[in-house]
Amino acid sequence: MRRFWALFEGRARGANGTLGDRHSGRRQMAQRQRNDSTHIPSVRQDNSRPFLTQKALLNSLHAQQIFDRGYEMCANALFSLSVVLRFIGSEEQAQEVDALVDTQIDQTLEEIRKESLRLKEVAEGNGIETAIGYTSAKTIDVQITSPRSIKYLAIIREFDAMMTHLDALWLSCVITDSQYARGVYEWKRRILRLAGQIRQIATRAVLAARRKETASETVANASEGQVVEAENSPTDHTRVKLPEGE
Numbered sequence: 001m002r003r004f005w006a007l008f009e010g011r012a013r014g015a016n017g018t019l020g021d022r023h024s025g026r027r028q029m030a031q032r033q034r035n036d037s038t039h040i041p042s043v044r045q046d047n048s049r050p051f052l053t054q055k056a057l058l059n060s061l062h063a064q065q066i067f068d069r070g071y072e073m074c075a076n077a078l079f080s081l082s083v084v085l086r087f088i089g090s091e092e093q094a095q096e097v098d099a100l101v102d103t104q105i106d107q108t109l110e111e112i113r114k115e116s117l118r119l120k121e122v123a124e125g126n127g128i129e130t131a132i133g134y135t136s137a138k139t140i141d142v143q144i145t146s147p148r149s150i151k152y153l154a155i156i157r158e159f160d161a162m163m164t165h166l167d168a169l170w171l172s173c174v175i176t177d178s179q180y181a182r183g184v185y186e187w188k189r190r191i192l193r194l195a196g197q198i199r200q201i202a203t204r205a206v207l208a209a210r211r212k213e214t215a216s217e218t219v220a221n222a223s224e225g226q227v228v229e230a231e232n233s234p235t236d237h238t239r240v241k242l243p244e245g246e
Helices: 002-016 022-039 061-088 091-125 149-171 177-232
Strands: 052-058 138-144
Touching: 052 061, 052 149, 061 091, 061 138, 061 149, 061 177, 091 149, 091 177, 138 149, 149 177
Parallel strands: none
Antiparallel strands: 052 138
16 A cells, blocks of 8 residues: 555656746646546546436536536546546555545535625625526536536536625625636636646556556566476476486
């Protein structure tokens, strides 16, 4: 187990220790977010996977953007943790990584709910109705490919619900344009960052488990070779006995 986490942490340190050009990084960010899901080891889009389809109504543009940019990436990473990691690693390793991901998802979901409740109370305290409409709400069909992907979808839907309270406060002049923009930006960044962190965790965990598996196979092959060599080496029983006196 220590070897597994040493490989896991070593990969993390290597990733954090490399700095690219900041300007080119900004230009390539959007493209990387679209391609991130294809970089997860052992997750192939042409493999047949089970899924459930769930309809989700997203009212705000910001929730729609989070779904477009983060959901598929996060869902593929979560599938990798739930299925792929258990094929190439141990159940104990998978459960440790699962616990880490569950903590991050549950904490984010809980904090969004608390913020939504706080904004609702502020709106009610100012006599503001939060039942507002949206010009381009969308109902989307979401593929649920793992038990945890529905949790990330729940985060997006809770954020969308929170936006109704924030939009109501903004339209009623309770908060300024700057406060509104800052609040939206911070929450969108946090939710998308969570998807990126889960993808990184999945990638590093799968690679670490694969290295451990490869190292175990190398040791096993070396041991087998030593056994074969020992069996083929001459022993005292195979030596030719010479007649006495010669």
